[in-house]
Amino acid sequence: MNHDTDVLSAARNWRLDDVEVRSVSDVLETGFASDVLTPEQLKSRLSKSVWKSLKATLEGSAPLDSAVADTVALAMKSWALEKGATHYTHWFHPLTGITAEKHDSFISPTSDGGAIATFSGKELIQAEPDASSFPSGGLRATFEARGYTAWDPTSPAFIMRHANGATLCIPTAFASWTGEALDLKTPLLRSIEALNKSVMSALSLFGHFESKRVSSTLGAEQEYFLIAEEYYYRRPDLVMSGRTLFGAKPPKGQELEDHYFGAIPDRVLSFMTDAEHQMYALGIPVKTRHNEVAPGQFEIAPIFEHSNLAADHQQLIMQVLSNTARKYGLVCLLHEKPFAGVNGSGKHCNWSMGTDIGLNLLEPGDTPHENMQFLFFCSAVIKAVDEHQDLLRVSVAAAGNDHRLGANEAPPAIISIFLGDELTDIYDRLSSGQGGRGTEAGLLGLGSPVLPPLPRHAGDRNRTSPFAFTGNKFEFRAVGSSQSISFPITVLNTIAADAVEKLTAQLQEKVDAGQSFEDAIAEVVKSTYEQHRRIVFNGDGYSAEWHEEAERRGLLNLRTSLDAFGKLADEKNVHLFEKFGVLTPREVEARQEVMYEQYFKTVNIEGETTEYIAQTMIVPAAAKYLGDLSAVKTPSRALDGVATEVASVTDELYDALQILRAQNQELGGESAHEKAFHMRDKVLPAMIAVRTAADKLERLVADEHWPLPSYRQMLFVK
Template sequence: MTTLRKTALERANSRPKIKVESPGRISEYFGRDVFGLLEMQKLLAPDVFKKVSRAIDAGTKIDIETADAVASAAKSWATTKGATHYTHWFQPLTGSTAEKHDTFFDALSGIEKFKGTALVQQEPDASSFPSGGIRSTFEARGYTAWDPTSPMFIYGVTLCIPTIFVSFTGELLDNKAPLMKAVDAVDAAATRVVQLFDKKVTRVKPSLGCEQEYFVVDKDLYNARPDLVMGGRTVFGHNPARGQQLDDHYFGSIPPRIYNFMKDFEIEALKLGIPVSTRHNEVAPSQFEVAPVFEDINVATDHNQLLMDVMSKVAEGHNLKVLFHEKPFAGLNGTGKHNNWSLITNTGINLFKPSSSARENLLFLVFFVNTIKAVYEYADLLRASIASAGNDHRLGANEAPPAIMSVFIGSTLTSVLDELEKNGNVKVEKGDNMYMKLGIDKIPQIILDNTDRNRTSPFAFTGNKFEFRAVGGAQNVAAPMTVLNLIVAQQLNEFYTEVEKEIGKGAEKRMAVVNVLRKYIKDSKKIRFEGDGYSDEWVKEAAKRGLENVKDTPRALDAYITKKSKKIFEANGVLSEKELEARNEIYWENYIMKIQIESRVMGDLAANHIVPTAVNYQNKLIQNANGLKGLGISNKEVVKVIEKISGYIHTIQTEVDSMIEERKRVNKIEDTREKAIAYCDDVKGKYFDKIRYAVDKLELLVDDEDWPLVKYREMLFLR
């Protein structure tokens, strides 16, 4: 056994227990490190607080005097809690967050200062962040701007101010700003539609609950795997004899080390106002899940990014590493991030919650049907929003939804839509209560949770929300949520226009609504699927229906820059054509770099770790075979093993050499999309599986004492 693996295993198996004490009832410390509305109300003058509240609720601008007052209050609050610095906390197109810390202390005056100008705007160097060609390296200026709708918080000794990030020339360079624009778009579109039924509604806000799956491994075992350190996933590793096939890990007793880690990071998350509520074991060994309660989508997105950071930092104190990669271990379930999405009116109505009221159910059906229609019309764009090198390993792997976009609604709601489509006669009963019977008497009585759940569906209705299950575990949810809110906004606008046309032709308003819904139900029926998304039959059926099955990221990303996509992004004021094209350049470049890194790691491990180990062990066997022959004892079985090892060594050396040459060729390609496809097809597609197969076979042949890499069975069963 190599020193690194041996030392790592010894440390992992002799960890002292870390006991985590609760700081009290959650209600006593929840949000204590958050400068939210309650703290603002205590510290701001009433007129200033009203302006800030109005900015948060209605999106009005904050003037510099108000910003100065907020900055002064935030500084006073933060410094009394031990903060010494502040930072604009933003989400560039790297997939993670970024921050530049500045001190409150002013050396000239000898006191702590923080002005409204520093709160509202900061200037980080934009030259080293991805811009997709919008900015050259020598054009360094960029701006971060305060987002008052997401509360400031103290992280360590730093006051963190959630912000958007834009270039000097005004183009969006982050994930947060497009989401905020898409939220505005769906708010405007949904409010206009709701007002066909209820004039009291003046705003509609998307809500999000983001379930986060993750793996946990010992820190030293992690550090002994260069592929995990460099790429976030294991490029080699034979499946252990026992993996997840017994189904005994899911919802099982939480291992003590993990339980203490969970308690610790949950405490820190709750202090930061992240409403984590659920913890449990997931399907694969060493896989777990944490889930929060629902929040405003912008805050929920920020909180998910912050939660991942908190988990990673707290894990260090427990000598653990958290893995968010979509597929860190081959042969085991991957890691997703289930996005539970709904639309809530300012009067507190969940537009996706069925009711016993016929009138309210018609409103429910309007949003229900339009969401399905939006997914049907823009399935390719929704697929593109979850595309990544990591998620390519997970989608369609019979553990996660397929790459084919479809919608599951359950048998009861299927019958409701079928009846409405076929039998749309409407009886309007007048009197004190005016309501609608849609074809058959039972339709208005839609009961919450009246159907099963389908975990093989990428986009499923689950009673009072839609669950977008195909989002990757490491992904910033802002991108898919931007697309989802955008396409629903676009669809609702088209619906409103069609209803107005029907009314213009003389149809009564409710009849006009039903007529358009019937058309939409028929038009979008192909996207609805109630069966097993893992089955080969569904792949064939989806092809018959004309549904796309784009299995790799480089080609999936094409959907962002079609004329149709550009049109709705621009029409709804979310992203310009220039910004869309720049983002696709960044996404393709990111894919290239991820596959390039994995290829280099494979080559390094194979050449410097695997092959030398296999050759040394082969030499031992040759000595053994010669000894047996000298004693007149048959050495046929030993020779067979030697030949197998020799064959695998030859395969590895040949394929790695060819892969390196292919990589050199591909690196000369100038077009980013073409290069990304070449990395997908000609580097990853041709060589990764062949090299891995040979290495994993050697793992079974080479003496366990000699094998250089920590094995799956050693990493995945932490107690």
């Protein structure tokens, strides 16, 4: 294998085919949301009476009328055909974490041998995909195949284009024949409603009656890697598992810190621009792009929107990135840790609560120490995170994220809150009875008359915190890059609804007892902070000292996913979800079972792939190199030394491989729970032993014999 040829091919083998160059004015005039049936677009195609009825459904005050559905379907079909769509699909979020779709043609044959385009209200509202082949955690047996997708009118329909046409995608929920949620969207919608009810009750105490609805808002940053397509298909581990199961550390990684915010390579920038224009057409409000810390790593970030829509858009972002990369001879890697020794990828979820008139309830304003409404809702979040550390940790638990959480790059597995100096000082002063504001922002002088003084934030940022306050929102940084954001946000919405409801009851009780509202709110905020201040930590989350301190504070340290999964079905969590109508006890247990099952299957695939690559590619490469060395007849201490070392490490690899093979065959039991623990406790250590030996060999075997593209090539050839 000539790796030099591979390098040249990977560097050269990309071209711009059928790429339309578009300007900002193009996007503003015709491009943004051009492939989305926005509420404004739909309204223009409906009569006033039909739109009024549909709007009542969208606002949650009335069920959908079947006659209205027929009219909407006709308008939707007409719009889709104008956009070039030939098929439609109910687009949903099963428990796989990715989206699913089954396409149906608009074309229906007629009795006279012709055909017409049809699409009814019944087809819009409901479809029946096979439910037996999706993860259900026991909610559906294999022979119980019936499941339903139900139109979600709060998320607009959109057009997905491909090289040979287009498809109308209708966002839907997915449920079993018996009514249990089999998807991630249904609980998310339920949690949004729970948050709405709790927060609206609280706002009424503050005398705020202008708003009619409250929802969580979200902007999810997406990190990802790009590698040349040539390399991807020469790496069975990347193809099978999404991460490299072998790979020696290259001479250069991210030590020089030269990639972060560096100039974006032209090939990558062309890819980004193409992907962004597709996202603009889909109405995705992408705002930021840049190089991330690791070589070959990048980030894209949208601005805030309604969390249900943000969850749909996040799935589309991953799909567009993956599809578009191929046009440029690249592959987009969304795994949390595709490469060892450099930073992994996360998905930072910027979460807040907002009203339908644009009021951000986590906006501190210019005088946060006097803004008791803000302090009340912020206190509720502090309470929620402290009381439900376990649920937040469960929501980001996955086999892939285990390689990232707690490493020197990502938030630790210990859940804590970073408030920043100013906000912490305000709470501390309130707790001590001082009141007022200590830490001021002021201006930052830069020491040169040509540079303007900059407004300085009253607190620094903390990249080591899993849950950080960042000005007017909380950033949940522990979510993995390949994960759906739906369940983490479902958890956030639910625990916030619970905390707000409890604090509202406390506040109401004090006011009913004759206490002034001002004194009552101050007392509630103060007592809440004092009770839950243990969760606040503004220091270095990576340090060993923090782990010790967190243990003294009584905070949970659920180091692996399997430590976390068991917490999901704890009595308090089952009760919480049931209380707010987000998940039934059966749905909670099913999701826990799916988590164990997916963990087992993920690591099992990795274990089998590790065995396959080591046995069929790496051992033969070492043997061939040893053969070349032994064929040299000239006596040489150097060659003898190399041959001895290669032979020794090959034996080490072989011994480790035998252990891995035995553990792969063992599986550890019959249940998904037993198999998952076997994977963590037996298979993963055996995989590491095989990799350790293989990575030593990579540094010894001649490059022309090594069968896998190296980190040096994959990370730096763009």
